[in-house]
Amino acid sequence: MSKHPNSDKSTNNNCHNQTLEASNNDNLKISSLYPNAELSIEDVEVLPDTIHIYARSSLSYGICPYCGSHSKKIHSRYMRHVTDLPILGRRTILHLEMRKFFCHDEDCSHKTFAEQPGTEVFRYRRRSRRCEVLVSKLSLDSSAGKSSSHLRIMGIPISRATVLRDIHRMPLPVYPDIDRIGVDDWAFRKGVSYGSVIVNLRTGMIIDLLGNREEETFREWLDRHIKVQIVSRDRSTDYSAAVASTKRLIKEVADHFHLVKNASDMIARVVSENYEDYRMLVMGERKTNDISNGTNVQRQAKFNQVKILQAKGMSKGEIVKATGIFYTTVQSYMDITSLPARKSNAQVDFSMHEAYVETEYAKGRPLSKIFKDINKDGSYKSMGPYYRHFHYLSDGHRGPRKTEEQHVQAKRVAEVSHKEPLLPIHMMANIINRSVRGMKLNGQEDTLIRKLLSLKWFSTLYYAVSEFNELLKSNNPRRLTKWIEEYRHTSIERLRRFVDGVNRDLKAVMNCIVLPISNGIVEGFVNKIKEVKRCMYGRAGLELLKRKLILEPLLFQLN
Template identity: 45%
Template sequence: MSKYPNGGKVTTKKSEFRKANETNLLCDDGISQIYLSSELVIHEAVHEGNVFHLYASSSLDYGICPYCGHASSQVHSRYFRTIQDMSILGERVILHLEVRKFFCHNDDCRRKTFAEQPGNEVFRYRRRTCRCERAVARHGITASSGSASRLLAHMGIFISPSTVLRDLHRMRTPGYDDVEEVGVDDWAWRKGVTYGSIIIDYTNGWPIDLLGDRETEGFREWMEQHENVHIVSRDRSTDYSSAIASTERRITEVADKFHLVKNITDRTTKLIAENYADYRLAVRSGEKSPVNTTEATKAPLATDCPSKKPDSREVMFKEVKELQRKGFKPTPIAKKLGIARQTATKYCKMESLPGRNSKLRNEYYKYDAYVEREAASGKPLSVIHQEISQMGFSGSLTPFYDHYKYLSDGHRGYRPKNWKPDPKKEKPQDDRSELLPVKSISSVIDKMLKGKDLDESQKKTFDTLMSLGWFKEMYEAMEGFCKVIKGNKTVELVRWMKRYWKTGIQSLKTFIIGIKKDFQAVRNTIRLNITNGMTEGFVNKLKVVKRSMYGRAGLELLKNKLVLEHILFN
């Protein structure tokens, strides 16, 4: 069915739809209302094959030249555009738009003709309406391209995953030049290998940029492009601090409370690991720990007996080695010879071809009498296999079971009919007190620090630790530091540092020296009560988005997915 005038050919005459529009305004009062703000009028709506076909044209009698801005009413020609729109009642909608080309009579314009661009719903060179493109972008941001394509298909918008990606790559993020308070933290491209940086606008609470590294130079360049920034919340990284200092601007740095508490708890964990022997002595005081030795025995290795009879395997092996000498890799060799790639790889690694594995090589007949006699006495086949392996039998366990399955009653392990289980052996006993690993001890300390309830065993562990002088001093210092950080008096930080400055615990001393070097940022976190928790939350969200893209997300695409979300959904 063709609804186009003259079969869709270019014409300068007025189309049938425009003639109908001038005499019949029925569609204008009904379905045309959905495009009223877009300067479009619907002439006819046809439902065919689960698809709504809407035939439309511009509601204006003139066109505006997009190059010079002059209006023109002289039509040069007409053509049709097929545009996809949002679904109606879950069914696909195709908009057939008649577009006019006008003559431009402005002598200063570099174009003589131009095509009209009515309203704000249809853009140049686009095959989807503006609202349809917004729906595609929203689904592309919240899900992977494949998932977005499938979800859109259920909405009547049929689009490929590659097109979803192209639309996301075409979008550009704002510059956010007026941002004043930011939070910065690193995130892992590949954990332990490559890292990037995420920057959050603390005033509005959304991410504004992603950087491809966490080095000083990258963040310094970003800071130079955003001159209004005067507060930066960061972790304890010296790279971000150096970048801020290199800008030579009065910027308030705020060290994150979470990282400060984590730093001192990590120091406590390290101290416990270094002095774990003291904890063991405190737990096992007055107890004797007997030493049990176990002897490990190695099973004898079975040697293969190569067969001297030539067969097709030797011919194929020679072919593989010949191609390998010519420089072929296993995959091309497998394709050339029509063998499995695994076989070609195995042959390439061999210097000589071993013999075939066969039942004759195992020589079961030598052991039949022994196996039948031992099985009749009630011995399991698994034990018999171990015994004859020491006698020189080279067969594996599963073929051995298959060969002598007539001796079993069908139970698992091929047990003989008169088999009886061995009497249960007594389990070894250990009456000594339990020793907790370092990680479990750290969790007990964390619960105690947060004021959570401990069970009896945890209380006993904590009391044992508090009996050690070095742990008692470290825990009291950690508890005091957490109170200072969560408070609002900066003078308490100085008092805490003076109190433990002459400590003999090296882990605590190292932590205090780090606080001294980063004193202004640590003091600001008490004074301003700003945390990097929002940044950490968006780092977790970034990890989810990155993993949903199956490791194929580039930096720009990842930035668009994270930064543009609040724009498209608000």
């Protein structure tokens, strides 16, 4: 059965009206995606890889951006093509039909102007506002190459050069009212070139980067910021000299961490210089045996002979010919004033294994396999001393045997050596630093400190640093002057230098005791600078690096 032609026509009209009505409703919904843009969506075209949105201004008039007057007289029309954020993984392009208007204000400098609908589309830009925000965030977070690659994947084609231009286009903030800052140096190239980072201590944000750490550069920065009243710094003399040269009443605050770090480094150096006293304290018998050795007596005689000839004005070559001593030895003896103790390695004692080795060897087992049995824990590094000790088993001569008392004594010495090994300098310094700061020690560490306190130089050092750490927490700067007077004439050279340094920086150290200000946040930003430089493969110039560190937290992390 065929349908009536009039009924088919009426049906098609109804369908067409419903389609138009649905399309209008969809356009209204799409227009809500741009609430502040004053745009009216005319059409949407969805392609497999791209979405095209066609729109025009929803206003019947234009506002002159130069004088602010309204106009309804249209001069011409043109099309703008703006990239927007992708929708469902598809690149999105916003096609805007823009109008030009005549300006009726006779005092206006322009006769025509182009309309600028809302705040979603910037003037002279080819990306929407939210697209610009995404580009800025990625460009500040990562390198230009990575940002360009990620944006292309999201359907926002942009080159590395454009990313860099966008970053340099961003204006840096100005801080004329800054009053508290922290300053520290950071490395462009470690050991070669350095810069300075300046942090606002009130907000905890970087406000500037300087290209070097020279006194003149920092003084010029302070001259441009005349309201600075407090400067927190490390122990650098350049920053201190820059503050002093401004002739302003600026309080300097020495960083607590650097003061404690300087004291810790001083402890390590003093322990290193007096390590032989610690060695004698723990391994006294071995030291005595070494001194009584005739070889040391002969070495001392050679040293005395060289020093006598040197005092007579003889050259190195003449002393070598006269004494027959090697040239390098003569040179080293002439450069020192006293003969240092010879360093010797402790001999490995296999006495405790003699019974087991002899029994196993009598069963026909080779010495090499027996050595593996007694060295399961890996305590013996070489087989040479082992073979030399048990040589009498392999050549048929048993040699002199130790008495039972000698066996007991050897075992006791081995146990003492196992319980109290010689600690390296860095481990000793770590234990001492924890002790002077009042931290809890285990039994062996506490025993070590008590033994070391029997040494005069160590007791002086220990109590001086302990008192210094306490007065840093005391909130009483008067204790600092008493501490300086007590230890400024000590016989320990390193400690005396440390006290003199604190005395030269007395006001800053006193302010560190009184004021609750730390330079720790600046140290944290130094680590962040390293991270940003690595993300940029070490190619970040000063201006680009400055924008990445200042603008990224200012624009995005505080929202």
